[in-house]
Amino acid sequence: MPEFTILGAVLASIVAAATPLLLAALGELVAERGGTLNLGVEGMMIVGAAVGYATAYGSGSLLLGTAAAVAAGVLLSLVFAGLAIWLAANQVASGLATTILGLGIAGLIGSPFVGTRLDAAPTLHIPGLTSLPVIGEMVFGQDAFVYASLVLLAAVGYGLARTRAGLVLRAVGESHAAAHALGHPVRRIRTLAVMFGGACAGLAGAHLSLAYTPFWASDMTAGRGWIALALVVFSAWKPLWLLAGAYLFGAVSILQLHVQGFGLGIPAQFLSALPYLATVIALVIISLLKRGQGAPASLGMPFIPDR
Amino acid sequence: MRFRLERQEAVSGIGVLVAPLLALAATLLVGAIMFVVLGLAPLPAFYIYFIEPLTDPWTIQELVVKACPLLLIAIGLSFCYRANRWNIGAEGQYVAGAVLGSWVAIATQGTEAGPWVLPAMLVFAAIGGALWGLIPAFLRVRFGASEILTSLMLVYVAQLGLDYLVRGPWRDPGGFNFPRSVSFDPVATVPLLFEDGRLHAGIVIAGVAVLVAAFVLGRTLVGFSIELGGSAPRAAAFAGFDEKRVTYGVFMVSGALAGLAGIIEVAGPIGNLQPAISPGYGFTAIIAAMLGRLNPFVIVPASLVLALTYIGGEAAQITLRMPFDVTRVFQGTMLISILAADVLVRYRLRRVEGAAHA
């Protein structure tokens, strides 16, 4: 049944294409729930891709490369945190500056590796399960990053909703003044949240340069960090909605390629615009259903203790 | 030992002068370390970056040309940001304005149309940008959809729309099927201020925009309602200001100015419509607006400084054969230093004893 084979392959591609977006957006979601808007995602992601590739290429270990990518994302997020949280500089401008810095650093680190390649991170293969029709490859045939993204998603979802740490983080994001009055170290908590965002963005970058397209090329993230930012707002800061949003975005971008392959003659620009229009429309529908965005009330506002 | 930031009630005159110097010192320090690590001599690099562009009338003129669209867009954005409306889609409004304005130029190309063409283009561009800006405003007012997301998404839609037009219906019939429109007629071109060089009349428009914006924001009831709506929406509602009208208003102004910037670039330095018409002006202008503290007069030097980081970077690539990525790192460092220094002027760093909560 060739239709089933195509369907299964398409589903698997959608999940894979959505994963870097999901990873980066998940980290940003945590940062934003703590009240910090970090527009430096693209920068942290590309630095993760470059450092991850360089390390994996030098050491021959994908695991080491991934760890280095995460560390690099965290380091760059600390630059942002120092500026936006501890010096209370404007968060939008700080994030943009972090992205410019990150793109440059990544280019410098990556330049010796242009034209080299790595073996892609292995994908899971369970005899009998991976070859199941339709869902086999999607569920049982992915690389470790895909499964990691889902584990992280579950952990973040549980952590935010059910743990004390999650409660404190949300309190800091809703009203930093009140949280401060209760004795919570607002800026330290926000810094940790931003660092988690950096780690996730680094991991997303590593997924691109170690598994998805295992080589290095300048600017290879090609704007995915910005889409991750959009997805966070799309999700209304809810992890489950984020999963839906990332997979929807992945689905539209993969399906538009398939539609072209069937030769329907629709302008490519229109098809490329579809994911963005779909996001806008979906957002309107969600807003209609829920009324109100559920944005953390202190999002984007620096906290400066008065006393 | 701990440090704490304290807000200074009034920024002193000295402080305003100290901030750029502090930023410069920090940039030079970090830059010097980076250059030495990369095996480049710091002093010539600094000279090429900051000093040389200011010694040559040609580069000064190029600085102004590069700063012009940044300035126009940033002024519009300052309306939005003062009202706490986060329009980050100025890039899309720039494109939409350029497209609608160019429509006039393309429709009248090769006809006897008189000197009314350029003014009409400017008006259409302002309308185009304003309409594109009104979409996120409408979605926010009517559905409560976040303008941050919708305005950003509409950037990509506008760019792809432009792409479709110049590759399809608006393609120059005599252009070997390459994606560009016809070259605009002289009546559809922004005139140069001086015969030689690239200074164009758009700079005058930007200057007027600065003055008008400063007046409106600083001295009128409209400016007050924008500010109040942004900082204290409840108080604004009590005072009888309509939040919806403010949202529509600020998006319209900022979209119109971005649209103007778009047509001025297309009908000025570029001269025809093509797929690539902006090196990210709409996003860089966000930084310009922030550095300029949303004050039209301060946005002027902020835009010029940003323009300098680009032009100095190109000069460093040419003369020192510095890789593009080094100039990017340097630009990022400089922006971070400026932002940090700016904060340290507005706030005082004070040493506190004991275990105060940070």
Next chain:
Amino acid sequence: MRKFISMAVALTAGLVLAAGAPVAHAAEKLKIGFIYVGPVGDFGWSYQHDQGRKAVEKEFGDKVETTFVENVQEGPDAERVIEQLVRAGNTLIFTTSFGFMEPTLKVAKRHPKVMFEHATGYKREKNVATYNAKFHEGRYILGQIAAKVSKTGTVGYIASVPIPEVIAGIDSFMLGAQSVNPNLKIKIVWVNGWFDPAKEADAAKALIDQGADVIAQHTDSPAAMQAAEARGVKAFGQSSNMITFGPKAQLTSIVDNWAPYYIERVKLALDGKWTSTDTWGGLKDGEVQMAPYTNMPDDVKKMAEDTEEAIKSGKLHPFKGPIYKQDGTLVVKEGEVLADKDILSLNWYVKGIDDKVPGQ
């Protein structure tokens, strides 16, 4: 007042020139500037132009001095960067993307003594030459190989943006394929850009999922090659030899080799014999090179080599008649070939392609 200033400037310039001239003649290097649209690390278009620049440095040693600016967008910035290259003393300037055409002409008008070389454009001046490469010659060979190698009878084609060069490439590929197997099907996916590795990989996977077992690409990154390797199908590289990325997948690759042209032009400039010309080199001139034919049976390899020879010797022209458009109209009669200017502005598909040209 203005007049006085310009007189003073002219006078000073004259003095400087007069003083500098005799010394300069003895020791002065030819300064050459390049402007690239992408980063040199793209491993594609800009990377290959930079390889050409390096070949010039190697060939002429200290007789030349080269510099470059990368990642220059084709918008309002280009004119300033080209002007800056002139002001930095470069007297031979290569502008390596179509979108630099108008800026190059504007700057060239102001500096009649400086020599300009614009890649892929069609407007020339006394001091502006143009150059391009006949990539479609290579694509004809790819089409033949694809038709032989494909078992499913369907090939996938990842296209960048619908400009004549890319459309001519698709047509040439299909004409080559039809000369071997008139029934070969082609599926075309436009990624609407030159460089987005993950999207190019997605496009390759989508085409493979739809039954293509040979992938051709007209985009810059090696992502599609890697995807083909991972899925166990065959693929053609683009711009560079991508064999490292597809040791089992790569059939061959069209390599942009600008070195011979750049070396020739620099030599002319050094000898003072540079004139504005329009150069369109192909396989014969070494501007378009085929990477070694690999991963195919010997008879297919033989056929590819024979075709390459035939194109080089002029015996075979990819666009030789009869050629029919999609609707069946005859565009090139038997015994004739499509004129160069028509190839350079091509915007229609040949018969046998079951799709529409975007924007038509």
